[in-house]
Each structure stands twice: as structure tokens, then as C-alpha cells.
Amino acid sequence: MSKPSKPSPPDTLPANDALTRLIGLGDRSIRKSYYPQLKKKITELETFQFLMDRAADSIFLVRVDPHSIEYANDAATTLMRLSKDEMLCASVSDVFGHQVAADLEKNLDADSGETIQATKDGLVLEMSVTSHVVNDAPYIVIVARDITQRVQAELELQRLQVLLKGIVESMPSTLIGVDMNGTISQWNRQAEQLTGIDSTLALKRPLAEVYPRLANLIMHVHRAVKEQSPQILSRVLHHRQGHLVYEDITVFPLDIGKDGGAVIRIDDITKRVHMEELMIQSEKMMSVGGLAAGMAHEINNPLGGILQGAQNIRRRLLEDIPANQEAADRHQCSLETIRAYMQERSIPKMLDGITNSGARAARIVTNMLNFSRKSDSQMAPNDLNAILDHALELASSDYNLKKKYDFRKITIIRDYSQQLPPLRCSATEIEQVLLNLLTNAAHAYNGTDEPAEGRTIRLGTSLSGDSAVIEIEDNGPGMDEETRKHIFEPFFTTKEPGVGTGLGLSVSYYIITQNHGGEFVVHSAPGQGTRFTISLPID
Known part of the structure; x- marks a missing residue:
């Protein structure tokens, strides 16, 4: 009995089996003589499969028409969280989304390779896409890599760069x-x-x-x-x-x-340096203030003796009192003769000069003591015109000012309103403001060609609605627009170094606007003088 014959293998592989084409079998006739080559091909395929499944990157083989996945390595199934069976039954749109499918259409002819990015379930994928044609069938090979951490690191780096730039710029x-x-x-x-x-x-x-x-x-x-x-x-x-x-x-x-x-x-650090210098100057002034107070008391004692002596001389020579007559009789001379001699020698005029000078010195000491004492900023009704006169008297006795220009040589015009009611204010603080304005007005004439007889300062007061208005105006050189804009800023000064701190007007502005709720403005132009206007509310 003859053995049944084995069925003959087909002469050719199915023409539409793309996988057999890819592994190199082609459509040759399969005979026994080709089994060693087939075995070799299978070994190569298994080796290739082994290497592909252990590749770190995810690799997909996609048939173009239709867009179906015909192969995916182990890394691909792990990345997409699908089994191989699920992967091979899925379309590109199902796995990657419609946008990637559309992008793949654009890269069919990308022989040199293109790179696209896709986001899937929170992952950021970088996909290298190349197209291949095998036996007239177009395929796309996708090599995908999870770059989520890299993208997050890049975003964090960008955020830090923006943060650091913001810190540096601010x-x-x-x-x-x-x-x-x-x-x-x-x-x-x-x-x-x-x-x-x-x-x-x-x-x-x-x-x-x-x-x-x-x-x-x-x-x-x-x-x-x-x-x-x-x-x-x-x-x-x-x-x-x-x-x-x-x-x-x-x-x-x-x-x-x-x-x-x-x-x-x-x-x-300009402002800091100025502040340090101001603190040093303040310490000096505090020391000088204490010294001045002691000196003032010491000066007042001999001043009192001078004034009292002058008064007694006048009483004992010029007044008709019994003691004077008795003394004259004892020395066999008449009071009339003594008085005639004194008038001829202008002794009464000299006595008047001694009395007036002594009284003026006493007033200067008293004024400076009152001005240097720490102000408690108590508000009280005050005569505004009297405050202006008092400030003017202080300015006239300013030794530092007289060293450069005698304030008494400036023509003072008083244009006071007599209709002002008592103004509730801190007299000492208002005097401080006015003294600063008067001193600045006198300093403005230094270095100008204005003749001495033409230099004037006008002090004016008036009523304007519910406010009392003070005006200090000079006919000096004026100031330009840039200087006028900064005139009330701390440490701004047009004087040479060492002459001023640049705080006088800024402190004055604070006193008027903050302590008294008033307004303080300046009007000036080059060659047209300067006018400061202060408005204080009347309670």
C-alpha cells in the first residue's frame, strides 16, 4: 500500500501578502530546495522581531490606504496602553487622533523624514515619520518617543528664564x-x-x-x-x-x-548720601541749638545791664527828680547847664542809639530762641500780618544771609489786607516757611545785574473765598520750566554745593499742604521774577 502523498505547497505566495514581501520572500515558487532559505528568512525575521520589541522607541508600521497599523513593537503597545491585537485592529485616528492622521497625509512624500508632535492622553509624543513604497504599496514608518518630561522640563526652563528676566528687569x-x-x-x-x-x-x-x-x-x-x-x-x-x-x-x-x-x-545712592549729610547736619544743629540757648541766656544778662545802665543815665541826667537837683547843687552847677552840654555833644542821641541797639539785640536773641525751640505744632488763632512781619525781622537779622547780601538793602513792599480774620495755624511753622521763601528771594539776586536800588520783595496778604492768601514775590532772575517742575522735590537745589540741602521748599510744601491743609504753588519765568502763593483755609 503506497503512502499517501503530502499535499504540495502552493507554487506562489499570495500576491497581496505584504508581510511576505517585506521579509524578502517575494512571490518565488516554494520548493524543497528553498526550505533552507525560508528557514533562514524566518530566523532573520524572528531576530528582527526580537530587536524591534526591545527597542526603546515605539515603532509603528502603517499602511497608507487605508490608514491601518500593520505592526507595532512592544514599546509602542506599552506607550499607547493597548495590546498588540487591539493595536493591529485599530486605525491611526483611533490610536493617535484625527490631527495626526491628517498630518500623516501631508507627509506621504517625506522621503527624508519629517517630525511632528502629538498629544495623547496627557502624553507629548515626538514622531519621526518616513514613507516607503514596497511593491507599489505605500507604507509609513512612525518612530515615536515620549518626550513629556523633556517638554515639561523645557517649559519649566522657559518659566524660570521668564522669572529670572522679570527679576532682573524689575x-x-x-x-x-x-x-x-x-x-x-x-x-x-x-x-x-x-x-x-x-x-x-x-x-x-x-x-x-x-x-x-x-x-x-x-x-x-x-x-x-x-x-x-x-x-x-x-x-x-x-x-x-x-x-x-x-x-x-x-x-x-x-x-x-x-x-x-x-x-x-x-x-x-544720591538721596541716601544727602540724607546721611542731613542727619549729620541735624546732629550739629541740635548741638548748636543747645549751645545757642546757653549763649542767649549769657548774652541777655549783659544786654540787660547795658539797657538798664542807659536808662539810668537818662534818668539821672535828663529828668527833673530831687536827687538829680541835689547832686547838681552840691557841685555848684545847674541841671540846665548839664543838659545844654549834653545836647550840644549829642549825648541823648547816643543814649537812644544804645537803647535801640540793645533792644534790637534782645529781640534777635528772643526771636532765634523761639524759632530754634522744637515746635509742638499747636494750632492757635494768629494775626497773619504779624507773622509776616516777624519772619521779615528774622530774615533781616540772618547773619549768613548778610554775609552775601544785606537783606536790609532790598526794598520791602508790604501789601497787607486789613480784613483778615485771625487764622488758626502754627505760627512757628508758618514763620519757618516764610523765612525760607524770603531767604531764597534774597539769594536769587546773587550774581544778577539788577541794580541794588531796583531789587524788591513784595509781601502780600488777601482773602479769597474761604482762604487766606499769602504772596511772596520778587523781581529776580526767575526760573525756567524744568527748574519750576522740580522746585518742591526733596534734595533739589540750584545753589552751589555746600550752600543748601535742597530740603527747604520740600519741607515748606509739607507744612502747608499736610500740616495746614492748604495749597502751595509757584509762578515763574526766566527774567520775570518768582511769585510763591500760599492759600490757607480759614476755619
């Missing part, structure tokens, strides 16, 4: 980054405001070229980097727009090696 200090060659790598907003140079024009250019004033800092940059310690330059003085400016400059080495460069920080 700092009140000028910050300039430079390398060892002095080339600018950082130029913050404050640096733009200081120099007027935009960062786009400053970056990657030499510091010495962009801002020559700081060219000498390059040696401090080298020293800071070499020693890895900050270089500090305190109270650096320079001129800016006609004003003296103090700066603290610190050079910080960048902690990225010896070739990393440095950051230059510049802080404007």
Missing part, C-alpha cells in the same frame, strides 16, 4: 553682564533708563564702546573673576545732567568658572 539697580573681554551679555531695563541705550543696541558690544564711563571697570571684572570675590566701589561721584550723583558700584564674578565674566551692579 530691579531698581542697573545690572550689566560682561564677559572677560568686556562684551555685554546682559543689559536690564534700568541700564536702558540710565544710559538711554536700548538693550538690542547694547548686547554683544564692548562696554567701553556702549558706555565709556564704565570702561575702567573691566580691570575690576578681571580681578573679581580671578579672586572669585566681589569688587566694591563706594560713593563713586560723577556728574549727570548737571547734577552731582553718588553711586555704589559692585562687580560680582559669575560662578561658572574663571572665564565666565561678571555682573556689574550700579546703585544710585
